[in-house]
Amino acid sequence: MLSYLGKRLVGAVFVLAGLSVVIFLIARVVPGDPVRMALGPQAPQAVVEDLRKQLHLDKPLHVQYYYWVSGAVRGDFGISLMTNRPVTADLKEYLPATLELVLFASILHGLFGLILGIVAAAYSDSWLDNFVRVFAYIGVTTPGFVFAVLFMLIFGYWWHLLPVIGRIGYGVTVPPTITGMMTVDSLLTGNLPAFADALKHLILPSVALSMGAMSQEARITRSSMVENLNKDYIYMSVAQGIPRRIIMRKYLLKPSLIPTVTVFGLGCASTMAGAFLVELIFNWPGFARYGITGMLMKDLNVISATVLVVALCFVVVNIIVDLVVAYLDPRIRLQ
Amino acid sequence: MATAEPLLDVRDLRVSFRVFRGTLSVLDGVTLAVRPGERVGLIGETGCGKTTTLRAIMRILPREARVGGGQVLFAGRDVLSMNAGDLSAFRRKGASLVFQDPTAALNPVFTVGQLLDEVIKYSQGRAMPAKERRAVAAAALRDVALPDPARILNSYPFQLSGGMRQRVCIAMAIGVNRELILADEPGTSLDVTIQDQILRLISDLVAKRNVAVVLVTHSLGVVRETTDRVYVMYAGSIVESAPVKELFRAPLHPYTVALLECIPKLSGERISQGIPGSMPDYLHPPRGCRYQPRCPRAEEGCAAGRPPMREVAPGHSVACYRVAAQGGEDR
Ligand SMILES: Nc1ncnc2c1ncn2[C@@H]1O[C@H](COP(=O)(O)OP(=O)(O)OP(=O)(O)O)[C@@H](O)[C@H]1O
Ligand SMILES: [Mg+2]
Numbered sequence: 001m002l003s004y005l006g007k008r009l010v011g012a013v014f015v016l017a018g019l020s021v022v023i024f025l026i027a028r029v030v031p032g033d034p035v036r037m038a039l040g041p042q043a044p045q046a047v048v049e050d051l052r053k054q055l056h057l058d059k060p061l062h063v064q065y066y067y068w069v070s071g072a073v074r075g076d077f078g079i080s081l082m083t084n085r086p087v088t089a090d091l092k093e094y095l096p097a098t099l100e101l102v103l104f105a106s107i108l109h110g111l112f113g114l115i116l117g118i119v120a121a122a123y124s125d126s127w128l129d130n131f132v133r134v135f136a137y138i139g140v141t142t143p144g145f146v147f148a149v150l151f152m153l154i155f156g157y158w159w160h161l162l163p164v165i166g167r168i169g170y171g172v173t174v175p176p177t178i179t180g181m182m183t184v185d186s187l188l189t190g191n192l193p194a195f196a197d198a199l200k201h202l203i204l205p206s207v208a209l210s211m212g213a214m215s216q217e218a219r220i221t222r223s224s225m226v227e228n229l230n231k232d233y234i235y236m237s238v239a240q241g242i243p244r245r246i247i248m249r250k251y252l253l254k255p256s257l258i259p260t261v262t263v264f265g266l267g268c269a270s271t272m273a274g275a276f277l278v279e280l281i282f283n284w285p286g287f288a289r290y291g292i293t294g295m296l297m298k299d300l301n302v303i304s305a306t307v308l309v310v311a312l313c314f315v316v317v318n319i320i321v322d323l324v325v326a327y328l329d330p331r332i333r334l335q
Numbered sequence: 336m337a338t339a340e341p342l343l344d345v346r347d348l349r350v351s352f353r354v355f356r357g358t359l360s361v362l363d364g365v366t367l368a369v370r371p372g373e374r375v376g377l378i379g380e381t382g383c384g385k386t387t388t389l390r391a392i393m394r395i396l397p398r399e400a401r402v403g404g405g406q407v408l409f410a411g412r413d414v415l416s417m418n419a420g421d422l423s424a425f426r427r428k429g430a431s432l433v434f435q436d437p438t439a440a441l442n443p444v445f446t447v448g449q450l451l452d453e454v455i456k457y458s459q460g461r462a463m464p465a466k467e468r469r470a471v472a473a474a475a476l477r478d479v480a481l482p483d484p485a486r487i488l489n490s491y492p493f494q495l496s497g498g499m500r501q502r503v504c505i506a507m508a509i510g511v512n513r514e515l516i517l518a519d520e521p522g523t524s525l526d527v528t529i530q531d532q533i534l535r536l537i538s539d540l541v542a543k544r545n546v547a548v549v550l551v552t553h554s555l556g557v558v559r560e561t562t563d564r565v566y567v568m569y570a571g572s573i574v575e576s577a578p579v580k581e582l583f584r585a586p587l588h589p590y591t592v593a594l595l596e597c598i599p600k601l602s603g604e605r606i607s608q609g610i611p612g613s614m615p616d617y618l619h620p621p622r623g624c625r626y627q628p629r630c631p632r633a634e635e636g637c638a639a640g641r642p643p644m645r646e647v648a649p650g651h652s653v654a655c656y657r658v659a660a661q662g663g664e665d666r
Contacts, residue, residue, distance in 0.1 A: 232439035235395040240454045240507065241427030244419075255444045329444055330491040 004326050004333060005319075012315050019311045020072065024065050027303040034298040038081035055300070068304065077305035082297050087305045090290060095309065096180025097167060098286030102275050102313075104183075105206040106268045109214035113267070114260065116214070117221025121256075122248060124226050132218055139215025144274040147208035148281040155204060163201050165283045172197045205282040209274050213267025220263045224256040258328050265321035269314055340411070341368035342547050343392070343430070343515055348405035350384075350391050352617075359617035361387055363571040363625065364405070366644060369515065372545045374538065376558040376579065378594070379568035382614050385551045386435055388568075389517045393432050394422060409515075427458045430515040431508040433537075435523070435551075437500040441492035447503050448472060448488030451510065458511035475510025476503070479536055498522075498529045505533065509540055516541065516548045523553065530554075534561060555595065559583055564650070567591045570615050570625040573644065577651040587653045589630050624655070632657045 035051045036043075052058050055078070056067050071078060077087035120132035156164035167182050168174055175185040175194050182198035228234060229252060237247045279288035287306060294302030326333040350362035361384050369375050377385050390396050392407050394414060407414040409429055417425060434440035442450060451472040456463065463471075469488070476484035479502040492500055501522055508516055518537055522530035534552075538561040541548045550562055558565055558579065565582045567575040567590065575588040586592045593610045612629035615621050621628050623638035630637065634657070642654045 230398050232434055232436060233442040235390070235397075236432075236434060236440045236504075236507075237442070237453070239393045239395050239426055239432050240457065241423040241425075242453055242457050243423065246453070251442055251445070255442065258444075330446075331443065331493050334491070334494070 001323075001326065001333060005323060008319050008322055012319055015315055016312065019315075020069055020308065021065070023304050023307045023311065024068055025061075027300050027307070028061070028064075030295075030298055030303075032298045034081060034300050037298050068301075072305075072308065077308075078301035080294070080302050081299045082294060082302065087301045090302070091287065091305060091309065092180065094285065094287035094290045096177075097182075097284060098275055098279065098288065100167075100181035100183065101202065101206055101209065101279065101284060101286060102268070102271050103181075104202050105209040105271045105275075106213075106264075108206055109210035109212075109217060109267050109271065110264050112210075113214040113217025113264070114221055114257075116218035117260065118225065118253070120218065120222040121225035121229070124222070129222070132222065136215035136219045139211045140219070142211070143277075144209050144212055145277040145281055147211050148205065148278045151204045151208050152281065162204050163197075164204060167198060167201050167285065168194065169197050169201070205278050205284055209271055209278045212274065213264070213271055217260055217263050217267055221256065221260045224259045225252055228252055228256050254328060258325055261321055261324045261328065265317050268317045272310060272313060340370075341408075342371045342373075342410060343367075343369040343549075344406075344408040344411075345388070345392065346406045346408065348388065348391055348407065349403035350387055350396065351401050351403050352397075353399050353401065357618050360403075360620055361571050361617050362391065363620070364641070365568070365572055367566050367573055367576065369547050369549055371514065371547055373547050373564065374541060374562045375547070375549045376562035376565040377549055377551045377568060378553070378555065378558055378565060380594075380610075380614060381553075383568045384571045385568060386519055389432055389519050389549070389551065392517060393426065393430065395432070423457075427511075428513060430517060431513050433504050433508045433516065433518040433521050435519040437497065437504040438492070440504055441500060443492055446489055446491055447476075447495070451475065451488070451503075451507060454507050455511060458513075472510065475506040478510070478540065479503075479506045480532070481506070498525050498533070501525060501529075501533060502536075505537065509537075509544075509546070512544065512546075514546055516546055517551075518548060519551045520553065521550075537561075555583075567594065570620065571617070572625065572641075573654065574626065575651075575653045575655075576644075577648075581648070581651055587647065587651070587658045588626075588655050589632050589657070590626050 035048050035055065035057065039048055039051065049058075056064050059067075068078070075088055077091070079085070080087045080090055083090055116132050116135070120129045123129055152164045155161045163169060172194050173191060175182065175189045175191050178185045178188055183195055183202060186192070186194035186198055234247060234252055237251045238244075242251070275286065276288040276292065278284070279286045280292075287309075291302065291306035293299075294306060345365055345367045348362050348365040349360070352359040352361060365384070365388050367375070367377075367388075377388070379385060387396070387400070391400075391402060392414065394407075394417075396402070402415060405415070409425055412421070412425075414422065414425055441447075448469070452465075452468050455468045455471050455475075472488060473484040476487055481487055481499060481502050487495065487499065487503070492503070495503065505518075505521065508518075516537070521537060522533035525533070534550075534557050537548065537550070540546075550558070552558060562579050565577060565579050566573050567582075567588065569590045575582070575586070575591045577587075582591065583595065586595050590610075597609060610629065615625055615628065621638070623640055624630070624633075624642050627633045627637040636656055642656045644652045644654045646652045647658060
């Protein structure tokens with residue numbers, strides 16, 4: 001298992017190195033002069049040239065890449081032309097909010113996708129199964145932002161059940177920044193009212209965000225369980241007189257979870273992508289707005305840093321997924 | 336022996352499969368009995384329903400199958416109408432099945448030790464400490480002539496060879512004491528020498544513990560050597576049953592005759608052509624006797640109705656209108 005992890009980590013380093021080149025190039029091939037855009041049309045040419053030099057934009061591409069990548073490995077993504085601050089400082093401010101949202105949404109879709117799938121499989125062809133099927137069709141075909149708007153309307157404006165804007169209500173003592181995630185920080189500091197409030201704010205956006213992945217995970221769990229239920233190795237356990245609940249929980253679930261875990265990894269990726277729109281709708285101060293504005297302004301360092309962070313998250317999720325799959329499937333682990 | 340109560344008594348068992356094209360009426364009234372300690376052979380062409388019969392007995396038919404009627408009496412009680420508790424007791428202590436395909440029958444994500452342990456845990460009437468269970472599991476592996484049980488217990492099925500997997504399956508079926516073993520073509524997927532070893536192994540174990548066995552096999556030589564009585568199956572029903580010696584000496588049903596002709600004889604003047612024609616389509620099975628379209632001795636009457644099993648000599652029954660009583664052939 002450890003050597004497997006080692007192999008995956010080495011692989012990840014190569015993937016990230018490759019990605020960094022691609023990301024660097026993409027940020028630079030987008031048309032438009034970033035310096036001119038940052039300084040505005042009125043700025044004198046000399047000032048523009050000065051800034052270009054400062055940003056190493058006058059150097060050849062490979063030299064630029066060298067400057068950028070040697071900063072990036074140290075966690076220094078340069079200065080943002082929009083905010084005039086180090087990009088790293090901006091990320092520290094915006095990223096935790098997004099991570100909190102995506103992590104919470106991923107816990108939701110992983111957990112409930114699994115539960116719904118297992119229930120549908122255990123009661124296959126009953127009304128419960130049909131309910132999950134319809135739910136999943138809706139979940140798969142409807143984009144997250146539609147759920148976001150719907151939830152906002154229903155739970156926010158009509159029923160006034162849950163807050164629909166921001167991360168924490170007015171008048172609630174905001175916990176000090178430790179991880180930057182409101183729920184975690186408030187828990188760490190024992191600030192329960194803030195925790196409850198932050199959690200309430202988190203519910204609607206994260207549920208909206210998790211619907212698609214949850215549906216897919218429910219479907220795949222259900223279908224792989226139902227398929228495996230008809231496999232000889234399950235009949236073998238049945239024929240040995242092993243109780244049904246143990247067969248379902250152990251001998252059926254473990255092999256059936258393998259595709260679910262893979263889909264869960266993809267689900268985390270799509271949650272991250274979906275977060276951009278959902279954050280805008282719920283006015284969630286994550287890095288979606290920061291990243292999008294950066295792209296529109298052609299703020300090179302912001303673009304490369306946001307994309308790299310997203311890529312890094314994918315790589316981390318993939319490693320975790322691979323590890324879990326390897327844990328579940330000895331054929332992969334011991335190869 | 337002939338008067339002993341049967342341990343397993345299958346009566347008029349009917350099983351069909353619902354498929355996209357319609358309903359396949361596969362088992363069409365299977366009737367067979369096994370006495371305690373008896374070794375019974377079940378033979379017939381591929382697709383005649385041997386596996387389906389064994390699975391129906393264990394009540395582990397695939398989802399698309401329906402039992403359309405009949406009884407499976409085990410020690411006098413009908414398995415098909417047992418409640419969950421009795422059914423589980425029947426599977427834990429009464430009978431077990433050695434699956435035809437050992438690779439498909441072993442859960443790929445558990446070690447042999449884990450799989451065997453669970454079987455041992457539930458087949459015992461009492462709680463057994465884990466260490467003792469492990470010793471029982473190792474002993475079961477040694478019984479099926481697997482060397483180095485400790486290593487095999489820690490292996491996953493994919494790390495074993497086909498022959499080892501087959502033995503593990505047998506160990507799971509006979510590692511704990513049961514009264515009946517249903518062995519579905521053990522070793523067919525393996526080379527002839529291993530297949531031989533495995534069959535010898537089963538018959539040794541069976542003799543040692545006095546368990547009854549139903550052995551499905553395509554090898555008539557094996558049947559001749561290792562069984563007491565034989566059932567011949569054709570297209571979903573039993574067409575002949577007889578003590579093994581008598582069956583080979585004087586087969587009565589035209590199908591049995593043709594089947595035995597297929598054995599290449601060392602002195603043979605001609606090489607067997609196999610049985611002309613093919614198994615009927617279960618979607619539209621022929622009327623009357625299902626063998627009648629292929630039968631060289633068929634008459635008009637053969638399509639009229641299903642020929643019943645008749646005892647033509649002590650312990651020798653046959654389902655054919657063209658065979659008269661007293662073991663002779665009429666006309
Ligand atoms: N799950 C299933 N769905 C549809 N038809 C099936 C199914 N299982 C078996 N059958 C059909 O039932 C018939 C009998 O199959 P079975 O597996 O019992 O044959 P068999 O005598 O064991 O053959 P073999 O010697 O090849 O193992 C075959 O025609 C097969 O196509
Ligand atoms: Mg078979």
